[in-house]
Amino acid sequence: MRVKIFLFAILSEYVGAKTVELDVPAETTVAILKELLVKKYPKMASAQKSIMTAVNREYADDEQILPLNAEIAFFPPVSGG
Amino acid sequence: MNYPTITYVTEVELDLDALMARVTLPSTGAAVMFSGIVRGSTERGNAHETRFLEYEAYQPMAEAKMRQVAEEIRSRWSSVEGIAIVQRIGRLYPQTPTVLIVCTAAHRDTGVFDAARYGIDRLKEIVPVWKKEVSPNGEFWVEGEYIPKPGE
Numbered sequence: 001m002r003v004k005i006f007l008f009a010i011l012s013e014y015v016g017a018k019t020v021e022l023d024v025p026a027e028t029t030v031a032i033l034k035e036l037l038v039k040k041y042p043k044m045a046s047a048q049k050s051i052m053t054a055v056n057r058e059y060a061d062d063e064q065i066l067p068l069n070a071e072i073a074f075f076p077p078v079s080g081g
Numbered sequence: 082m083n084y085p086t087i088t089y090v091t092e093v094e095l096d097l098d099a100l101m102a103r104v105t106l107p108s109t110g111a112a113v114m115f116s117g118i119v120r121g122s123t124e125r126g127n128a129h130e131t132r133f134l135e136y137e138a139y140q141p142m143a144e145a146k147m148r149q150v151a152e153e154i155r156s157r158w159s160s161v162e163g164i165a166i167v168q169r170i171g172r173l174y175p176q177t178p179t180v181l182i183v184c185t186a187a188h189r190d191t192g193v194f195d196a197a198r199y200g201i202d203r204l205k206e207i208v209p210v211w212k213k214e215v216s217p218n219g220e221f222w223v224e225g226e227y228i229p230k231p232g233e
Contacts, residue, residue: 013222054139064231073142075211077227078208078211078225079210079222079225080209081205081210
């Protein structure tokens with residue numbers, strides 16, 4: 001399936017885009033998606049450990065399986081205020 | 082009673098008086114407002130100067146999480162009447178308000194100070210907003226320390 005990923009802050013600078021699309025197998029987990037992304041954009045490797053994930057606008061862990069047509073976002077720990 | 086809850090992300094200048102008025106009810110006798118400000122000169126820790134901050138948000142999730150923070154406040158302090166949680170984004174210069182938290186209540190001894198404090202602390206934990214610090218010596222993205230649990 002094709003997934004669209006929103007990127008924020010330093011991660012979007014590493015990739016040079018605010019969104020990326022990837023083809024992934026069904027039942028892909030967040031962890032596998034991160035690995036695929038880092039493989040495609042090696043600059044992200046330095047941040048890989050601290051990447052936070054949101055699936056359908058809720059925080060998700062690495063084990064979560066991506067639902068169909070999910071809205072996925074990767075970003076660093078938040079620093080608003 | 083349906084109390085006002087105002088939560089949003091904006092690029093527009095924060096109007097503190099107007100926001101305060103929107104959460105002030107006939108029954109309100111106390112309002113606690115916290116506003117974060119761009120600090121141009123930092124002395125604590127790594128002393129440095131700041132030219133400006135560049136804020137970015139994952140807006141739909143940020144606004145959903147701000148509503149969640151407001152619900153958490155209400156579940157902890159039933160005395161709280163109005164709540165405003167507003168984050169400004171974009172390029173913000175020193176001495177500019179960046180974020181606003183207001184909690185109102187009938188009286189000051191009802192936990193309303195703690196409620197506003199909780200609002201800003203919680204915003205900094207779970208609301209997806211980031212800031213890039215631009216100083217005379219370079220720029221870097223500020224990263225928080227809190228790691229939210231799944232579904233938090």
